[in-house]
Amino acid sequence: MYERSSVAELAESLRSELDRYSIGGKLPSSRALVERFRVSPVTVSRALTLLAAEGLVVTRPGAGAFRARPRTPAPASGDTSWQEVALSADAAAELVPRSVDASGVLVSLAAPSTGVIELNGGYLHPSLQPERAMAAALARAGRRPGAWGRPPVEGLPELRDWFAREIGGAVTAADVIVTAGGQSALTTALRALAPPGAPVLVESPTYPGLLAIARASGCRPVPVPADADGVRPDLLAAAFEATGARVFVCQPLFQNPTGAVLAPGRRPEVMRIARAAGAFVVEDDYARSLAHEDAGPLPAPLAADDPDGVVVHVRSLTKVTSASLRVGAVSARGPVLDRLRAIQVVDSFFVPRPLQETALELVGAPAWPRHLRSVAAELRHRRETLAGALGRSLPGLTLPHLPSGGLQLWARLPEGVEESAFVTAALRAGVAVAPGRPYFSAEPPGPYARLAFGAVAGPGELTEAARRLAAALA
Structure with missing residues (x-):
């Protein structure tokens, strides 16, 4: 069980x-x-x-x-209705009213009910996590001299150096700041680069957590359509010109939710367009360690080919380990690095040293490359299992792109199927799926669903999930 x-x-x-x-x-x-x-x-x-x-x-x-002895009953709650006025009082004065809505993120964080197959998860199932290696790393980290001391605000030098080597190019440890996971790094980057009221260009569709960050910061996410080869450069240039935006956030490798990889010919175009607009590119490289066994050689991060400091790079260890190992990094070159550092310090001072020491022990252990190879093989098997099962059980459901990395399939629902009704029927049939609507910052072009295969116990659950989804549609 x-x-x-x-x-x-x-x-x-x-x-x-x-x-x-x-x-x-x-x-x-x-x-x-x-x-x-x-x-x-x-x-x-x-x-x-x-x-x-x-x-x-x-x-x-x-x-x-x-x-235990029964607790004394809690006193009756007071009247908190006054907060509705207090929280909305300044909205009229804001160019873009802030909207703190975590619903799109909570879909992938909520624990499913007993018997429900979790196709909406955003992290690896415990059976795929390196639990023994993490436990051993935590034990070794606890024995390190000064493990509970205060770390440098930018992070441990050795961990920063590891992230810099992973990015490649001319990036050094001096360009890296350790953060509490990828979400924290994205928040820091947007706060550093986009003032309240500013437009922020995003891929369409894109990760709901990014849209939530932008809106909570009072920024206006502007969608730029993407296809199987990533964001379209012609529409990106037009969006920069129309909005005057100074930030574009993208996932060039195994984009969430589509799984697309930015085509080689588009990479220099994206960089050239951003540089001409005097804008930053925030590269969310969340899935580099989630490449499938058949992915082939991966393109280098955009940050590795960036001599002018256009790219602010975000990376995290969380996705390929555990949701609780919240260690990531943001890297940049030039004056923007000082602003990133200042925001990080104001927000959280620093990432706890025991967590950084554990991460350092983990990535330096012989078990680390074995874990990455195991995950790559298992994710490929699960992707093929789910895609095959969906093709047999739900021929009306379309998979626009079959990814070679990441944790999910992006599915276009059959014509005439209403998205929210499908999600409700699926849950009633015992399958939790993520609706497509939260992945769009504007009106979606049709009904979609994100079907994750990394959070389930095994391939057998994927086949059963397809069968249940077919019953739900029927």
Whole structure:
């Protein structure tokens, strides 16, 4: 059974039985619970921790778990309706009213209900994560001298150097700032480059988290259509001229959600157009470590071929490891680096040193390249499994592009199928999918869905998901 489901189910069973014990009464031992419910000791420990957090039990090391004394009822909540006025009072004075909406991001972060196949996930399933390697790296990091000391605000020099080597070209450690994951790096970049009210050019469709960052900053995301070869240079040039934008955010490698790779002939064109407009290109290189086994040689990051400091590069370790290993980097050259550093310091001071030390231990371990090879092979297998299953079960559903990297397929729904109705019917059939609408900053050209294959337990679930989706459409 999937661990997350086991913990919830065991906690619910124990919760329903608490009335059998008096206040302060001892619950059965962990060994007894393991034997009775046929779960692992880790599941028992996590379930008891969950009940302790709810104030239902008290755990005492070496003694066991005991029923807790009921908590005093919380006082009645006050009247918070005044906040509606306070939070909207300044909106009239803003050129582009800020909109803090995380719904598009929460779709990929929400835990699915028991029995639901998670095709809306944004991270690797635990079975694909390097859990042993991460645990070993964390243990080694904890033994490093000064592991709990304050790191440099830009990040550990050795970790910055690793990110610089990964980017390549003339990028050095001095050009890199360690951030708390890719989302934090994107937020820092947009705050540094685009003042409130400014237009920000984005690919269409694009990652909902980017649109949320832009709108929360009071910026106006302007869509630039992309095709199977990435963003269209002619429309990018027209967008710069029409809006006067000074920032273009893109994912040149395995774009989310389409999986497209910016074509070789378009790479210099994008750079030339941005340079002529006096604009920055924010390169979100989120999927470089998620290339599939058949991807072939990968193009270098745009930042590696950028002598003029046009590119602000964003990279993260999170996607290919764990959602909780929030270590990323933003790199730039020229005066903009000072602004990026200042915003990073104001926002969070620095990334905790134990996390940086763990990341450094992980990428330097012999297990790291083995993990990358394993993920590449498994993602290719899952992509082929899901695409084949969809082709057999849902012939009316179209896959405009079959990616060679990333965690998802971008699907055009059959004619006459309403997007929200499809998502609802899919969930009712036991499959969670991400609707396409949040990936567009303007009116979408049709109904789409993002179908992720990285967050499920195995290929068998992908075949079953296709069968359920076909039943939902029927």
